[in-house]
Amino acid sequence: MTQLSDPPPGAAAPPSREGRLVRPYGDTTGDGMVQVSFTLPLPHDKVAEGAAEQLAHKMGMDPAMVVHAKPMGPDFTFFVVYGKVRHLVDTAAVEVVERDYPLLGSKEIDLAIRERLRRRLVVVGACIGTDAHTVGIDAILNIKGFAGEKGLEYHREIKVVNLGAQVAVPRLVEVALAERADAVLVSQVVTQRDAHLLNTREMSAAFREACAPERRPLLVVGGPRFDERMAGELGVDRIFARGTTPAEVASYLVHHVRSAA
Amino acid sequence: MSAKLGLPDETVRRARALAARVGAPVVELAKAHTTVAVERATLRLAGLAGADPDGTPWANLLLDAVRSGLGEDALPHGVALPVWDALVRGEADDLGVLAQKAAAGSVRFRLPAGVDAERARSAARQQVGHGLARVDARRAERDHLLATIGDAPRQPWIYLIVATGDIHEDIPQAQAAAREGADVIAVIRSTGQSLLDYVPEGATREGFAGTYATQENFRLMRAALDETSRELGRYVRLTNYASGLCMPEIAVLAGLERLDMMLNDSMYGILFRDINPVRTFVDQRFSRQVHARAGIVINTGEDNYLTTADAIEAAHTVTTSQLLNEYFAREAGLSDDLLGLGHAFEIDPAVPDSFRLELAHALLARELFPDAPLKWMPPTRHMTGDVFRGYLLDGFFNLAGALTGQGILLVGMMTEAVVTPFLSDRDLALQNVRYVLEAAGRLHEDFHPAPDGVIVQRAHRVLAESIDLMERICEHEHGLLDAIADGTFGLMRRPADGGRGLEGVAERAPGYHNPATELLEEEPA
The missing domain is CATH 3.40.50.280 (Cobalamin-binding domain)
Structure with a gap:
């Protein structure tokens, strides 16, 4: 079982089956660091960068760092954002349809x-x-x-x-x-x-x-x-x-x- | 670019002579047959356009009416004699009305003889001649625009794809791509169009993974790119596909609407779409004659071999196909500057020295075809969901293109085989190309592979293997057709009497007449 410091209250009951509770791994266990890139249909300016940060927050990234913003033509801006998520995932709750035959080359x-x-x-x-x-x-x-x-x-x-x-x-x-x-x-x-x-x-x-x-x-x-x-x-x-x-x-x-x- | 591989002239001559030996019987075959698509293309050249309320083109309906009226005799004699005979007899005032009446069953067709045949022939020739004059005018218009607006600033031309399925979405995307630096826009066709035995009609908004090739879609996109060309001060070229069952008709529509490049391969339809070999070779020759007249650059499809076979083991099949494509293209009247012979960066990156081998193959193509604007295709087979690794691979692809003087560079997307490229994927891909061309665009001046090194040795070996392969093809009783039937290319067996579209092929009768092929064979005025 992974030890997680500071689990948010009520976020996860102890896993009932064989499973693990994990967060994304940046460079330290439990740091929750992720990277995403996306485009917003906005001209590149401070408002656009703020909008990118707002989107990252809504996606659960906190803090979120907009590390790259590049205009693509007059109407679009491309962003790369790094940030921390607080979500935990429970492998015991993952449902998969297993293939009942081996995949051959x-x-x-x-x-x-x-x-x-x-x-x-x-x-x-x-x-x-x-x-x-x-x-x-x-x-x-x-x-x-x-x-x-x-x-x-x-x-x-x-x-x-x-x-x-x-x-x-x-x-x-x-x-x-x-x-x-x-x-x-x-x-x-x-x-x-x-x-x-x-x-x-x-x-x-x-x-x-x-x-x-x-x-x-x-x-x-x-x-x-x-x-x-x-x-x-x-x-x-x-x-x-x-x-x-x-x-x-x-x-x-x-x-x-x-x-x- | 100066020669770096030291290919002996005698070997290169031998390779070309073998390609001619392999290709000549196929040309004879093409000259001895016609197809429903060639006949419909002739009607379209004569100005027959449009479709009935169900969307069936008048060209199809008229040909079908002639065939049902004359039975087995119709196709071997060509559609021109019975159609213009009916017009001369006053069955209708023009081709469009004739098609409508014929579709309703109210025209009686016959095969005219003697003076009647002479009259029909001369009327047909005149009307098809007007169509070719329109194609000539479009070519002159392109030359004029290139001279007044200006051409792409450098080679390789940067080739980008749009494929929304909706022509009205494609247009703003294509214009945006041109503004971002594309010199050539290709509109991918809807999946499955190659197997339709008719050309859809009108502006279309629903396609699968691409947009239908129609005359109206061609016209709309060309007009939009003309506008953008003027805005940018450089002529942006437009590409579509002359492949599949309607190759000749689409070639005519491309000529009439001033498209600039067309995908047109001598064997792709046979191998990858299971289209009948005879149908393909007949259609291909006619379509290339039309492209030659229209000044359209063809793009051949050798990259496809490498998506099915191993890029190292099958390298010589690419060379062989390029030599055959060159032979067929020149025979059809295309000059070397219109031969966008294809090849691709598809060697497994896990193979040691993969980049050196890529350079060897790309240089071989460059030096075998020094005056052809080679089409350089990006990695697809070894692209995975790891888009970061894919971006690096595309960088190496761009570098190989710059080092070997490729003419047309299809921009690789890191999301190849993952999703339809995002706007940002295209922007990143163009940054990749620009960086490499600016940082290393003239590196070829300093690049001299060692005469006994891996690159030179490999290129010589691939050419030798290609010569061996063509010798083996010549040993078959029916040459290339037998080789295609026994799976020599891309591992697919395609017998000459199988495949799609065979029912639309006929051997020409002694009295066969086609004003289009007649005029295309003559030297243009």
């Missing part, structure tokens, strides 16, 4: 597929319904990838069939069966009138109807407005939310796809 993914399947893993992807936004599915599948990571197409051991935008569910099912897909990836960006949920349910029902449970491909959906906990309710195996990278998807697939019969 690029070479490990190919190796794992070779070992587990002894053939290429087949992935069929699409944006279903009227959704024309392929940005998500392309980020995961196309070699160009996302956030500096290459898409699934990059892997020698993954065969990617990307059907693109506005694919009807029956066609997705047809292609997935013809390709003997191990997994079907569906991206849904448009959420008007809960279209993403309706489309996903339609898709999972179609696959349940079209194939025996042991032959059904893994059904994976992704999009910025999905709640990762809704997989069961929507009848799919996994939901990926905003910010998911291709490696996370590939690692998941490698871990969950049925191994060679």
